[in-house]
Amino acid sequence: xxxxxxxxxxxxxxxxxxxxxSLDRMHRILAALGNPERRIPPVIHIAGTNGKGSxxxxxxxxLEAGGASVHVYTxxxxxxxxERVRLAGKLIAEPDLAAALEECETANGGQPITFFxxxxxxxxxxxxxxxxxxxxLEVGLGGRLDATNVIPDPRLTIITPVSIDHTQxxxxxxxxxxxxxxxxxxxxxxxxxGPQQEEALRVxxxxxxxxxxxxxxxxxxxxxxxxxxxxxxxxxxGLWDLPRPNLIGDHQIQNAGSALAALRELxxxxxxARAAMTGAEWPARMQRLTHGPLARAAGPQAELWLxxxxxxxxxxxxxxxLAGLPSRPTHLVCGMLNTKDITGYLRPLATHAESLxxxxxxxxxxxxxxxxxxxxxxxxxxxxxxxxxxxxAVTRIVESCPQARILICGSLxxxxxxxxxxx
Numbered sequence: 371x372x373x374x375x376x377x378x379x380x381x382x383x384x385x386x387x388x389x390x391x392s393l394d395r396m397h398r399i400l401a402a403l404g405n406p407e408r409r410i411p412p413v414i415h416i417a418g419t420n421g422k423g424s425x426x427x428x429x430x431x432x433l434e435a436g437g438a439s440v441h442v443y444t445x446x447x448x449x450x451x452x453e454r455v456r457l458a459g460k461l462i463a464e465p466d467l468a469a470a471l472e473e474c475e476t477a478n479g480g481q482p483i484t485f486f487x488x489x490x491x492x493x494x495x496x497x498x499x500x501x502x503x504x505x506x507l508e509v510g511l512g513g514r515l516d517a518t519n520v521i522p523d524p525r526l527t528i529i530t531p532v533s534i535d536h537t538q539x540x541x542x543x544x545x546x547x548x549x550x551x552x553x554x555x556x557x558x559x560x561x562x563x564g565p566q567q568e569e570a571l572r573v574x575x576x577x578x579x580x581x582x583x584x585x586x587x588x589x590x591x592x593x594x595x596x597x598x599x600x601x602x603x604x605x606x607x608g609l610w611d612l613p614r615p616n617l618i619g620d621h622q623i624q625n626a627g628s629a630l631a632a633l634r635e636l637x638x639x640x641x642x643a644r645a646a647m648t649g650a651e652w653p654a655r656m657q658r659l660t661h662g663p664l665a666r667a668a669g670p671q672a673e674l675w676l677x678x679x680x681x682x683x684x685x686x687x688x689x690x691x692l693a694g695l696p697s698r699p700t701h702l703v704c705g706m707l708n709t710k711d712i713t714g715y716l717r718p719l720a721t722h723a724e725s726l727x728x729x730x731x732x733x734x735x736x737x738x739x740x741x742x743x744x745x746x747x748x749x750x751x752x753x754x755x756x757x758x759x760x761x762x763a764v765t766r767i768v769e770s771c772p773q774a775r776i777l778i779c780g781s782l783x784x785x786x787x788x789x790x791x792x793x
Contacts, residue, residue: 374468377475378451378489385484391515391539395483399491400520402477406491406498411441413505413521414632417513417551418530418564420683421625424617425530425564426506427650428629432638434459435645438503443493443518445486445510448654448678448786455493458502470496486510490517504636512540514553526635527554527561527583530628532570533683538709544569552577560635563587564628586631594627596620603630603643610640615647618656620694621687654678654785656691662792664778667764673698673775674764678785680706682714688779689718698775702726703763704747705784708738712746715780719752724771726754727763731784743780760788 400407414429416422423444433440442456455462462470470492478488490510497505504525509516532548540547548570555561555577563574565588578585586592592605596614601623603610610630615622629646638646659665659674668674679688692700702723706712716726728743740756747754757763760778767774778788 372464372468374451374464374471377468377471378485381471381475381488382485384478384480384488385482387484389486389511389539390484391512393515393517393520395481396487396491396517396520398481399474399478399483399488400494403474403491403495407494407520408522410494410497411502411505412525413507414526414528414636415507415509415518415521415524415554416528416530417509417516417554418528419533419535419547419551419681420679420687421530421564421621421628422508424622424625424650424652424655425528425628425632426508427617427652428615428626428646429632430506431649431651432629432633432642432646433504433636435649436638436642439501441497441500441502441505443490443497443506444508446782446786448782449790451489454489455496457496457500462496466496467492484517487517509551509554511536512550512553514550519554522556524556524559526632527556527559528564528628528632529554529561529566529574530564531624531683532566533681534711535681535683545573548573549577555581555583557581558583560584560586562628562631562635565589565624586635588624588627592627592631592634594623594630596623601626601647603627605631605634607634610643612644613647615650617650617652619687619691621690653789654782656688659788659792664760664764664788664792667761667768668776669768669772671772672768675775675777676785676788677777677779678782679779680710680715680781682711682718685715685718689722692719692722692777695775698773699724699771700775700777701767701771702752703729703757703760703767703776703778704743704780705729705731705740706738706743706780707731707734707736707783708742709736712738712743713750716747716752717750720750723752725767726752727767728754728756729758729760729763731781731787732759733787734783760791
């Protein structure tokens with residue numbers, strides 16, 4: 371166990387709740403640290419229900435292709451915590467992470483603070499000490515009261531598509547949830563708005579209008595569409611004819627639109643736009659697994675895929691990806707958290723899946739028991755059974771169907787486990 375892992379374990383116990391949306395504790399610890407959030411490179415702040423990480427990955431690829439150095443903050447991590455923080459393009463080194471976490475622990479003085487809040491403060495501290503041209507900052511949950519929303523004057527804000535998720539924290543209606551996401555809009559700061567339902571867009575427009583923040587909205591200031599195997603992006607500055615994003619799925623075209631609109635706002639050229647499409651990396655988004663013990667268990671004839679989507683919009687996106695792949699019997703291996711809209715996620719997948727093998731997510735206190743996941747699958751018409759582990763699930767599927775397309779899905783936490791254990 372690394373030194374930072376030991377500190378991270380201690381930080382878990384500083385607050386009885388995993389999530390407690392408020393900015394008071396953030397302002398307190400940042401003041402104790404000398405307000406590092408005011409000394410970080412220009413911030414591009416990204417909120418939204420789906421597509422935040424993919425959009426961020428494309429913007430990063432475009433900026434770096436133009437020679438810019440970029441800090442990145444994302445969550446959750448998949449295999450190790452260090453993935454959440456990139457300093458000028460490189461994953462944070464163990465000594466730098468441990469030092470920042472220790473300083474934050476000392477500054478906090480044992481007072482209540484959530485794990486996400488204190489680790490976000492540590493990221494800001496690290497960002498304030500290393501020069502870079504931009505900071506790409508992904509919201510953890512919501513926006514208005516998210517720990518990242520303490521940046522007084524970002525260079526740019528982005529709101530990717532908003533849908534119903536995390537209702538226990540963000541509100542029951544689309545308008546309430548959009549209101550939370552729109553909380554990242556700042557006075558006179560440009561905001562890029564991805565495709566939205568009308569109800570969400572009205573809320574975002576009202577918030578921006580009150581802050582005189584200029585909006586650049588999909589379908590109004592910019593358009594994106596698939597075209598003969600590529601994509602066309604168009605705005606007031608002209609047209610970019612580009613390759614499709616290398617992240618798989620039609621929903622990535624929407625994400626590409628938000629990323630390209632952001633790059634245009636930052637003065638990027640067509641070569642950078644092209645690099646944003648061809649160079650983005652974002653693990654566990656319809657990722658093909660070809661190495662490691664699970665891939666070996668799947669054998670030479672089967673395909674093994676991994677996806678971390680977990681809400682109804684994620685299920686829709688995954689179903690669309692499956693519809694676009696060459697025909698092959700598809701078998702799901704699914705583990706989910708008990709906080710999600712399970713049937714909403716599984717229903718779109720029902721027409722594509724021959725079977726679902728349900729598993730629990732080992733080491734995850736909020737895992738949905740495999741029996742319950744299987745029950746939800748049967749409710750939406752998928753033949754379901756349970757397995758003790760991903761390995762057992764894959765082995766059983768291949769025994770009955772050697773040419774299967776096996777898709778491990780349902781949770782980013784499960785995806786992280788798979789990536790860790792499969793090397």
